[in-house]
Amino acid sequence: MDKLQQSIYTLLFFFLSFAGLYFAAAFLIPVALAAVFAMLFIRLCNWFENKGLSRTLSSLLCMLIFIAAIALIVTLLSWQLSGLAENMDAMKQRVVNLLTNLQNWLHEQVGITMRQQKELVKQQSEGAGSGAGSMLANFAGSIMGIMVNTILVLVYMFLFLANRSHIKKFILKLVPVDEKNTAANIVHQAGKVAQQYLSGLGAMIVMLWIMYGIGFSISGIESAIFFAVLCGILEIIPFIGNLTGTSITVLAAIAQGGDSKMIIGVVVTYALVQFIQTYILEPLVVGEQVNINPLFTILVIVLGEMVWGIAGMILAIPLLGIVKIICDHVPELQPYGFLIGTEKQRGKKTGVIDKIKGLFNKKP
Numbered sequence: 001m002d003k004l005q006q007s008i009y010t011l012l013f014f015f016l017s018f019a020g021l022y023f024a025a026a027f028l029i030p031v032a033l034a035a036v037f038a039m040l041f042i043r044l045c046n047w048f049e050n051k052g053l054s055r056t057l058s059s060l061l062c063m064l065i066f067i068a069a070i071a072l073i074v075t076l077l078s079w080q081l082s083g084l085a086e087n088m089d090a091m092k093q094r095v096v097n098l099l100t101n102l103q104n105w106l107h108e109q110v111g112i113t114m115r116q117q118k119e120l121v122k123q124q125s126e127g128a129g130s131g132a133g134s135m136l137a138n139f140a141g142s143i144m145g146i147m148v149n150t151i152l153v154l155v156y157m158f159l160f161l162a163n164r165s166h167i168k169k170f171i172l173k174l175v176p177v178d179e180k181n182t183a184a185n186i187v188h189q190a191g192k193v194a195q196q197y198l199s200g201l202g203a204m205i206v207m208l209w210i211m212y213g214i215g216f217s218i219s220g221i222e223s224a225i226f227f228a229v230l231c232g233i234l235e236i237i238p239f240i241g242n243l244t245g246t247s248i249t250v251l252a253a254i255a256q257g258g259d260s261k262m263i264i265g266v267v268v269t270y271a272l273v274q275f276i277q278t279y280i281l282e283p284l285v286v287g288e289q290v291n292i293n294p295l296f297t298i299l300v301i302v303l304g305e306m307v308w309g310i311a312g313m314i315l316a317i318p319l320l321g322i323v324k325i326i327c328d329h330v331p332e333l334q335p336y337g338f339l340i341g342t343e344k345q346r347g348k349k350t351g352v353i354d355k356i357k358g359l360f361n362k363k364p
Contacts, residue, residue, distance in 0.1 A: 029312075042191055208277065216269060221249065
């Protein structure tokens with residue numbers, strides 16, 4: 001009965017935690033993003049400190065490197081987008097031709113006349129026009145909110161890096177003396193998981209840029225680098241990002257007047273890159289730092305989107321990896337850590353990467 005009561009209390013704790021995360025999203029999202037990014041730069045910050053720099057200066061340099069990396073990506077996208085804008089008139093004309101062909105098809109197959117179609121479009125336009133002012137205000141508010149949150153993330157990130165020892169000491173003061181070593185180990189492993197996962201994800205995205213860029217260039221897509229970078233960045237959002245990026249590229253190919261060969265080339269590139277990513281890059285580059293089974297990977301992504309939107313989808317996997325580490329080290333929560341994780345089969349090497357490693361690990 002005690003175990004049942006304890007399980008009920010644990011589930012109630014998780015339920016109240018998710019409710020708190022949902023209602024405090026506006027405050028917690030910048031804090032969580034900054035904390036995860038700060039974990040990514042802890043190793044680099046330590047390297048700067050070992051070279052004789054102060055912790056404040058090291059944290060500032062890490063933040064400047066982070067800003068420079070984002071600025072480089074934005075500059076690359078803007079440069080490619082400017083080249084794409086030069087052909088915008090031709091693309092608009094092709095889209096108009098596609099819409100005209102669609103209207104003709106509706107008239108021939110469904111029986112909706114051109115006049116009826118124009119009236120439907122006019123009604124929709126009038127309905128949309130009535131709310132155009134509110135839409136513009138909402139858009140301006142969203143842009144302002146993004147700018148404010150970006151500044152907050154940068155400030156929080158700097159403060160987390162500069163005060164990380166103070167925060168760690170605070171966490172250790174919360175636990176009894178005989179459990180300080182366990183708590184210190186949890187903090188160390190949690191930071192290590194976030195570092196390895198995010199650094200591996202960053203390296204994998206760069207490789208995806210190269211592969212998508214080669215594939216889209218061979219397919220004949222205009223501004224192939226732009227769509228390659230876009231598809232790679234969208235990989236940050238698991239499952240949904242790659243489909244979204246490829247769908248945008250296919251639509252761009254159609255708008256550019258591409259024939260079936262171009263569209264097939266984009267689809268083949270997507271399939272080939274996904275195969276390489278799933279069976280080679282993820283096990284080799286990202287590895288098993290976040291040891292979560294596929295069921296809970298999907299569940300936490302869906303839950304993250306419901307609680308925090310796109311930011312929740314990005315943070316879901318590394319945060320669940322940290323939660324799993326905590327569960328694995330707390331006896332009362334170990335069943336939940338076992339449920340979230342994967343059951344390792346010792347002695348069996350079935351993956352492609354395991355077989356490749358086995359070739360190099362064979363003793364003469």
